[in-house]
Amino acid sequence: MSTVNVGIIGLGTVGGGTAHVILNRHDDFLKHYGYDLKIKRACALEPERAAELGIAPEAFTTDWRDVVTDPDVNIVVELIGGDHPATEIFEAAFAAGKHVVTANKALLGRHVEKLAHEAAAAGVQIKCEAAAGGGIPIVNALEHTLVGNEILTVAGILNGTTNYILTRVENEGKSFDEVLADAQHLGYAEADPTADVDGFDAAAKVAILASIGFRTRVTTDDVHTEGIRSIAPIDFEMAHNMGCTIKLLGIARNTAAGVDARVQPTMIPTSHMLASVSNAMNAVYVVGDAVGETMFYGAGAGSYPTASAVVGDICVLAEHITGGTVAPESEPFERSLPVLPIEELVTRYYLRLSVEDKLGALAEAVQVFAKHNVSVARINQNEVGTDGANTLVFVTHKASERDMQAACAELRGLDSVREVAALIRIEDCDAWTDGVMAN
């Protein structure tokens, strides 16, 4: 019987769930895999937390260095998040020849390629199933089960908070601000909701999934990112009229010209599988050239779902360790695909303008579109609201983001335009399957 020793740093929501699952399934792992998976060290601020989880007192420490330097520890599990000391933990773990399992999406979103190279150089692995899609086993699928494919598209609902808010705006017809306040009250959104509602959390996950799926370097900074603050019930009404709904999607496409990576509120057909993903659930749509369209659905956050992913990574490493090989599996991220500037995006647009209730406002707006080569497919004008403003909705044919942004800038300068209130891309989901081999 071989022993595999885990050192957990951080016993918060995810760390506590991970410790619980490891202890809970210890006997089962022993019986099924033949290894004795032990929490040799556990680092947190308070010993009471470790005791409450049933972790042995001698395993407890408040100093992460005790975990990383313990010669018996095979796998360092970093679950504190943030940049520091996570960065130092990774460095020290690699230097000590220890594998690392992490859920640190913000750090990986910026440095996944660098960290993978450092791990490979040290002859160890860094595994991050929990960092993108929470409990959804998507990273392993991209790394292993789908290796027969050139991955063409990864597009997902990667943030539960924003999906929950959009679901309620859609179903209840309430404003973003009202639903956000209630979501904060219910614990679905944080006091500072920026990372979620402005799309940054999803952007980190897009960077991770694109890097792993396309085997190239994509960082969070490469991902054009927009949030959902401007989405209103009227946008859902208009979307429904077109057979669509609105989701905050993280999209990464591996095109001949380069990688198209972005997070945007997006109109997609209600018949698309991603449209069925509601409330706080996540899903990742993956298109491979052989397998075609696939989708992976599940909880993107939460203590035990995330722990499920962390423990899955630990067990894969444990199998390698007990099997006698711990070599890095591959030369990671060997491609250097260009990332396309967002200005080169070509798509259809939904634009909602708030305009003064005066003659000629519509004509002026239409002229601006024409000037910038944006062809309008539909126009909808609503009755004047209590604020004395008209709402004009335009749906365009395909146009470039460059032209559309130039048109928006000019629209904002018009006296008749109060506000470009919402600009939503109408995603061409059919293009996601470009390059799939015909059966």
Add this chain to the structure above:
Amino acid sequence: MSTVNVGIIGLGTVGGGTAHVILNRHDDFLKHYGYDLKIKRACALEPERAAELGIAPEAFTTDWRDVVTDPDVNIVVELIGGDHPATEIFEAAFAAGKHVVTANKALLGRHVEKLAHEAAAAGVQIKCEAAAGGGIPIVNALEHTLVGNEILTVAGILNGTTNYILTRVENEGKSFDEVLADAQHLGYAEADPTADVDGFDAAAKVAILASIGFRTRVTTDDVHTEGIRSIAPIDFEMAHNMGCTIKLLGIARNTAAGVDARVQPTMIPTSHMLASVSNAMNAVYVVGDAVGETMFYGAGAGSYPTASAVVGDICVLAEHITGGTVAPESEPFERSLPVLPIEELVTRYYLRLSVEDKLGALAEAVQVFAKHNVSVARINQNEVGTDGANTLVFVTHKASERDMQAACAELRGLDSVREVAALIRIEDCDAWTDGVMAN
């Protein structure tokens, strides 16, 4: 650089796709993983087929023994299906110390536990990602990425042909027979559609997924199996009135009393993710005690989607081979959970009766239900059809399958009853998550 030699037996739809993907991605695997993945031998009936796929002439043979006995072959890929010579191929491969990758769902459905034990005894692995769910990476998820979970439920749309037929019966209001004939014409259904429409194909997949997910022995014979021949447009109308749709589900539940394993046309809420899976697509819903609800969606058949799964298995083995370990990963199927007899199922039922248009027919039927402890929740009586028969639809409260079958037997004996035309379980999807840990 290490070479990994594959021997493919069968170059039909799946074998041809597999050969194409291996050859197509050869350079990519070499660059990314550092191994030279070669088709060392390929067995088919006609050399032209191998030539057309670009397989080297010296690799070709018409005798599967040449593949299995080639000392250079590391991995035998069995893609001919059927019982023989597949069984002999497995035995010979294990005896020669070679790993096996297979998509042979019918054989695995009966013998997955036995084959896994034989492989383990021989110190090799048998991998079968393609045998359940085609291109959907579900087997690896159950075996590896979800090991932190006790798997509670595996429920899926596991057969594309029946899902395609049901989708068209639902959307077009045509009869089963009419849609089947058209599906056969279009190549979506085989000339002998029995394996698909009577549920046997799905039953084999349930056996495989339940065995792997619950780590116990479930064979196709253990799976209570019903097909979709009795499903008519009126059943969809009635289902819609209750906010439901009808899917042929393969369901395996890991309950305290034992394994509940069955294939049945099933009413599920239209809001359930599985209800959104239409046409020939497949999906597997997996509930784990830590991760909660997940779903894996994709193509369940087809040349390249299935090849994607086969090549994924090959590459995982290739990594192990080049990494120096090829030990069996686990003691498989160490549990011996009882399989529950179908009579012990407790669920709600939808029953459609064809009755004579005469006074008292409804009263007689209702009395039969009462006698057998089946409590009726809804009754719907339709106008007399052109055949002079009344259609009576009953929806019951929860009842046992034993009581319901006794009631149906007695109903069939009534003079007023022409036929028990359809009996559909109304699945309690909420029960699938019994046992999930609260976050």
